[in-house]
Amino acid sequence: MDERSKILFEQAKKFIPGGVNSPVRAGKSVGMEPLFINRAEGCYLWDEEGRRYIDYVCSWGPMILGHSHPAVLKAIQEKLPLGTSFGAPTAIEVEMAEAIIQMVPSIEMVRMVNSGTEAAMSAVRLARGYTGRNIILKFEGCYHGHADSLLVEAGSGVATLGIPGSPGIPAEIAGLTISLPYNNIDNLKDAFKRYGNDIAAIIVEPVAANMGVILPDAGFLTGLRNITKENGALLIFDEVITGLRLSPGGAQGYYNIMPDITCLGKIIGGGLPVGAYGGRRDIMQKIAPEGNIYQAGTLSGNPIAMAAGLATLKLLKDSGIYKGLEAGGNRLFTGLKDAAIKAGINIVINHIGSLGSLFFTGEPVIDFRSAKKSDAALFRAFYRKMREKGIYLAPSPFEAMFLSIAHDNDVIDRTIDAAYHCFSDIKK
Ligand SMILES: *Cc1c(COP(=O)(O)O)cnc(C)c1O
Numbered sequence: 001m002d003e004r005s006k007i008l009f010e011q012a013k014k015f016i017p018g019g020v021n022s023p024v025r026a027g028k029s030v031g032m033e034p035l036f037i038n039r040a041e042g043c044y045l046w047d048e049e050g051r052r053y054i055d056y057v058c059s060w061g062p063m064i065l066g067h068s069h070p071a072v073l074k075a076i077q078e079k080l081p082l083g084t085s086f087g088a089p090t091a092i093e094v095e096m097a098e099a100i101i102q103m104v105p106s107i108e109m110v111r112m113v114n115s116g117t118e119a120a121m122s123a124v125r126l127a128r129g130y131t132g133r134n135i136i137l138k139f140e141g142c143y144h145g146h147a148d149s150l151l152v153e154a155g156s157g158v159a160t161l162g163i164p165g166s167p168g169i170p171a172e173i174a175g176l177t178i179s180l181p182y183n184n185i186d187n188l189k190d191a192f193k194r195y196g197n198d199i200a201a202i203i204v205e206p207v208a209a210n211m212g213v214i215l216p217d218a219g220f221l222t223g224l225r226n227i228t229k230e231n232g233a234l235l236i237f238d239e240v241i242t243g244l245r246l247s248p249g250g251a252q253g254y255y256n257i258m259p260d261i262t263c264l265g266k267i268i269g270g271g272l273p274v275g276a277y278g279g280r281r282d283i284m285q286k287i288a289p290e291g292n293i294y295q296a297g298t299l300s301g302n303p304i305a306m307a308a309g310l311a312t313l314k315l316l317k318d319s320g321i322y323k324g325l326e327a328g329g330n331r332l333f334t335g336l337k338d339a340a341i342k343a344g345i346n347i348v349i350n351h352i353g354s355l356g357s358l359f360f361t362g363e364p365v366i367d368f369r370s371a372k373k374s375d376a377a378l379f380r381a382f383y384r385k386m387r388e389k390g391i392y393l394a395p396s397p398f399e400a401m402f403l404s405i406a407h408d409n410d411v412i413d414r415t416i417d418a419a420y421h422c423f424s425d426i427k428k
């Protein structure tokens with residue numbers, strides 16, 4: 001089984017650090033070689049040996065319409081013969097900017113970049129430039145890409161590999177980032193009491209999805225909005241995952257709380273490399289060439305990427321899609337919870353809309369500390385069994401499960417049934 005993936009992985013390790021171009025893919029924490037994927041359609045992936053899997057990674061979030069959605073492929077195919085990159089303004093960039101501004105309520109102007117990392121890094125620079133302050137406040141277990149200032153107590157692969165920070169980031173730079181527990185307003189108030197005049201911005205995942213999924217407590221996001229306003233700091237929502245996943249207006253539309261700057265990525269590229277940051281007009285106008293805060297990109301606003309992203313956004317304007325995704329999410333996550341209980345497994349399942357995750361613990365998971373109490377060995381066993389049954393989960397207890405519109409009730413019910421057998425097996 002997976003022979004071809006094994007062979008490819010051995011080769012890959014000779015030429016690529018760890019055999020992968022992004023660390024979590026290697027599957028270190030589940031002790032299993034990664035599958036090499038050959039193609040994907042709808043909710044399915046096929047590996048190099050032609051084995052089919054139900055995909056709950058969805059490329060880590062972007063594929064909300066399912067893989068190879070006809071409208072997205074068509075948009076790419078139509079653009080392709082016209083050329084792949086011009087490094088000059090194009091009409092489709094204007095269309096893309098307008099679409100984002102229409103959908104995401106707090107965004108009045110937007111700049112396209114090529115990844116979520118770039119979006120968050122640029123948003124931080126903008127906040128520092130705009131406020132003339134240096135300190136950035138983030139939350140433990142939140143991941144905002146791998147820029148130096150943001151790789152402090154981070155989630156995602158950093159959490160998976162148990163890395164506290166990263167060599168190569170000077171202490172002087174890390175020292176400008178304060179990391180606090182998620183969902184804790186008291187800690188935040190203390191930090192502002194001490195450093196209030198030097199804090200440029202709070203950056204937060206409005207629903208945390210890189211330490212598993214953790215929902216904001218009632219009042220947490222409002223608290224962030226109030227305290228930043230009172231102290232002349234900016235509020236940055238990193239909606240690289242939640243943007244256009246929770247609602248057509250992202251988490252800010254869902255909770256009706258408006259940040260000053262928003263980071264987008266993943267879904268807005270329709271599976272191509274795209275990121276964006278946007279926000280209040282008076283802030284965005286500080287970016288070069290209108291202002292003097294510098295940020296640039298050779299391939300930013302790439303026409304093929306814009307075509308894929310725009311085709312995706314057009315379909316997501318229909319809020320009916322979100323009703324379907326939410327129904328699917330409820331069916332899957334309540335079904336998984338019931339299956340775990342029936343099998344005698346202690347589990348916490350945090351979920352919202354089409355986003356959720358399993359924690360093998362009996363206690364509520366509200367921050368990084370409680371997330372880390374989840375039983376890693378049980379997760380590993382569960383992951384392996386599920387993969388054997390043709391269900392592809394993220395190979396880490398700190399990553400979310402994503403649904404797409406292609407995950408229909410039949411697929412979801414088959415997943416729950418498989419999970420019940422896996423829960424029962426690992427209980428033994
Ligand atoms: C994935 C992610 C990023 C980084 O995006 P990349 O495209 O991988 O650089 C940033 N923030 C959040 C919340 C993410 O989930």
